[in-house]
Amino acid sequence: MPQPDPLTGRAQATRRSAGAQLDRLHILPLRLEGVVLERRGVRLLDELSFQLERGPCSVILGPNGAGKTLALRVCNGLLPPDAGRVIWDGPDAHQAARGRALVFQRPMLLRRSAWANVDYALRLRRIPKPERDQRIETVLRETRLLTLASRPARQLSGGEQQRLALARAWAMDPSVLFLDEPAAALDPGSTRALEEAIRAVRASGTKIVMTTHDLAQAERMADEILFLHQGRLLEQTPAADFFAGPRTDEARAFLKGEVL
Amino acid sequence: MSDLTAAFSTAVSLILSLDSDLVEIILLSLRVSGSAVVLAALVGLPLGAAIGVLRFRGRRALVVLLNASMGLPPVVVGLLVYLMLSRSGPLGWLGLLFTPGAMVIAQTLLVTPIVAALTRQAIEDLSEEYDEPLRSLGASFPQRVATLLYEGRLSLATTLLAGFGRAIAEVGAVIIVGGNIAHVTRVMTTAIALETSRGDLPLALGLGLVLVGIAIVVNGCAQWMQEVARRAAA
Amino acid sequence: MIRAPGLGLLLAAIALAPLQALSQGRPYVVLAAGTTTRDSGLLAQLLPLFEARSGLAVRVIGVGTGRAIELARRGDVDALLVHDPAAEDALLREGVASLRRTVMVNDFLLIGPQEDPAGARHASDAPAALNRVAQAQGLFLSRGDDSGTHKRELALWKATGTAPEGSWYRETGSGMGATLNTASQLDAYTLVDRATWLFFRNRGQLAILYEGDARMRNLYSVLLVSRAAHPHVRPRAQEFADWLVSKEAQAAIRAYTIDGQVLFHPAANPPSEESP
Known part of the structure; x- marks a missing residue:
């Protein structure tokens, strides 16, 4: 299955179940095969290959400039790779774009209320209003934003903004949710609140894939670690094994806090 | 100096007397230029936004062309529209020459490049921040353009005001295609031109001051609406 | 955003109103x-x-x-x-x-600065008056716009037998009013019809210098x-x-x-x- 068009699936009616839960599309596992991204002769992603399964929380770990963000953008069809393939699988793979969501490091919030920001995303999916309202209420409550629902989104604090971006992505009930350095600019309290919200998303059955350069956060959140360095995948191992004893010198140095 | 004093007192007495001819001229000015701005917005906003978002061959040249066409001389536009609408021109059968409709067309052509060029810049800046997130939310191209226009609504309102300012202040185009007919196509600027040619400089300048006053009122209202919108939606 | 097409139609209708209005009203x-x-x-x-x-x-x-x-x-x-x-x-x-x-x-009038440095007011006929302006190189403004007044001015110059050329002879390329405004600023000579002259307010130092020739x-x-x-x-x-x-x-x-x-x-x- 080639890279899916982000616009496909619009013509198809959304399948829905009763209640606020949308009927989730199944597009996993995701496989990257030899993905290469080059800019001005420099390989930013170098023969990147891995597979992401349903279930575990996958954390892409690595120093700044390792290519973590680029990898997420390639997975989400925002950057076409110069070589290699991104393959979605599962019964709904042809609608992959509708089954995934991405939360950016800097949350992009629209100049309207918190509620309207989530509503915007659901309207793009042509979900009817009663269902939208129920869904928005659910995700805002779970991310502890319900009392702020009518506030202009851009007046929220950094942590609240990031949770709102998460709630908006979650509202679409994706099969897999990508988060790019979600806590990079947050204080410890906000980080904890955000991580709780991420756990809630995971508990709803959504696969979490997040990048971070924060070891402590990786230890708290990860079921498996993908260690990226200079655009290459050096390790993909269960989190416990990784933190017990990484196999590569680069990962050992990174764990010790050395400059790579 | 006495000319200026005379002009100022003329302007004040014009406004105070609420001369019915003057009111008619002001209303026609507002109607013609307002219509032109609405039409220019319908074309210029989506066009500017599309150029701001899309990447295609020849885009850079198009942007240069668009920016340059902000400086189109009104007389040239007026002449082109005249040649189109003249009875001997291709659109002569419409019978639009020397009507307010012809003036609206000419000013629309003048204002559309301004709206499109300024929109292009505003939307291009916005799309740096918004484009990938919107794509990841599954927004189609027209949906993304519409969203960017809505998000940029505060700065785009200024763009439309710039267009309105250009339209209400120009005389070169409307005098050619409108003919400055009393009670039919006479607007503020053509009335000023007429009084100048009659040598009644205080009256001409007085009318000019009234025009400036209108511009201030229109911009003040727009500013106030922007403040309200900003408070409502940050 | 979803309502945009409807709103657009409404705005277009408002904008096009003046286009429709023109077909109404008196003959x-x-x-x-x-x-x-x-x-x-x-x-x-x-x-x-x-x-x-x-x-x-x-x-x-x-x-x-x-x-x-x-x-x-x-x-x-x-x-x-x-x-x-x-x-x-x-x-x-x-x-x-x-x-x-x-x-x-x-009739047309030759007007110019009150002091009349060229002495045009003492001429015997219209071509002679223009000749005096030309000889004195007094600043003369021509409409230069193919108007009736411009055509007549050229005909009068033709009658003088001398072609108006030189830095003293300038074309404004404008209407009568604009040309008079310029003349009053520059204290220049020009040809004007009596009606416009009588109605014109911004005369400055200008005065009628020659009138009455049948050719005018x-x-x-x-x-x-x-x-x-x-x-x-x-x-x-x-x-x-x-x-x-x-x-x-x-x-x-x-x-x-x-x-x-x-x-x-x-x-x-x-x-x-x-x-x-």
Whole structure:
């Protein structure tokens, strides 16, 4: 299955179940095969290959400039790779774009209320209003934003903004949710609140894939670690094994806090 | 100096007397230029936004062309529209020459490049921040353009005001295609031109001051609406 | 965002309203008139009389005679009120105009700075007055816009036998009003028709220096654009042409004065001999 068009699936009616839960599309596992991204002769992603399964929380770990963000953008069809393939699988793979969501490091919030920001995303999916309202209420409550629902989104604090971006992505009930350095600019309290919200998303059955350069956060959140360095995948191992004893010198140095 | 004093007192007495001819001229000015701005917005906003978002061959040249066409001389536009609408021109059968409709067309052509060029810049800046997130939310191209226009609504309102300012202040185009007919196509600027040619400089300048006053009122209202919108939606 | 198309249609309807409005209202004809007849205030005096009598509105486009004739050639106006007999003859010959009637007459004036450094006011006739300006290299402003006044000025220069050339002779390329405004700033000589001069407010140091030569007679005629050449022209323009030469209109023309001076003398047939 080639890279899916982000616009496909619009013509198809959304399948829905009763209640606020949308009927989730199944597009996993995701496989990257030899993905290469080059800019001005420099390989930013170098023969990147891995597979992401349903279930575990996958954390892409690595120093700044390792290519973590680029990898997420390639997975989400925002950057076409110069070589290699991104393959979605599962019964709904042809609608992959509708089954995934991405939360950016800097949350992009629209100049309207918190509620309207989530509503915007659901309207793009042509979900009817009663269902939208129920869904928005659910995700805002779970991310502890319900009392702020009518506030202009851009007046929220950094942590609240990031949770709102998460709630908006979650509202679409994706099969897999990508988060790019979600806590990079947050204080410890906000980080904890955000991580709780991420756990809630995971508990709803959504696969979490997040990048971070924060070891402590990786230890708290990860079921498996993908260690990226200079655009290459050096390790993909269960989190416990990784933190017990990484196999590569680069990962050992990174764990010790050395400059790579 | 006495000319200026005379002009100022003329302007004040014009406004105070609420001369019915003057009111008619002001209303026609507002109607013609307002219509032109609405039409220019319908074309210029989506066009500017599309150029701001899309990447295609020849885009850079198009942007240069668009920016340059902000400086189109009104007389040239007026002449082109005249040649189109003249009875001997291709659109002569419409019978639009020397009507307010012809003036609206000419000013629309003048204002559309301004709206499109300024929109292009505003939307291009916005799309740096918004484009990938919107794509990841599954927004189609027209949906993304519409969203960017809505998000940029505060700065785009200024763009439309710039267009309105250009339209209400120009005389070169409307005098050619409108003919400055009393009670039919006479607007503020053509009335000023007429009084100048009659040598009644205080009256001409007085009318000019009234025009400036209108511009201030229109911009003040727009500013106030922007403040309200900003408070409502940050 | 989803409501945008509906909103757009609404806005378009508002914007197009002036386009529709034009087809309504009273019947009218379009007249291209030399700027002098408009700027002098004469038409503002005459037209309400005609409109009250006929119920027909006259929409006046005030332009130089040269441009008025071009508008007629393209079929953009129904009638002309102009003052360039030679150009009018050409229109009739070409079949663009179907009828001409002499309406009124006044005269051109040579004006210039009060002190008159060229001594034009002591000349024996109009060409001699211009010759004095040329010899003294007094600053002279020409309309340079193919208007009736410009054509007449060129004819007068031709009668002097000398071509007006040099830095003292400048073309403004503008209407009579703009040219007078410039002349009053530069203290320059120029040719102007009496009606515009009497109506003009911004005279500065300018004064009449020479008048009265028969070659400075200024004849105004009304012309109808031919329906054979331009089938769409409004036939009711004929009513206006007929009215201009009627007793009522001729009397109104004579009655129009500024500072006690008659601006235009009636000249409809039988041709009036009372030219100034």
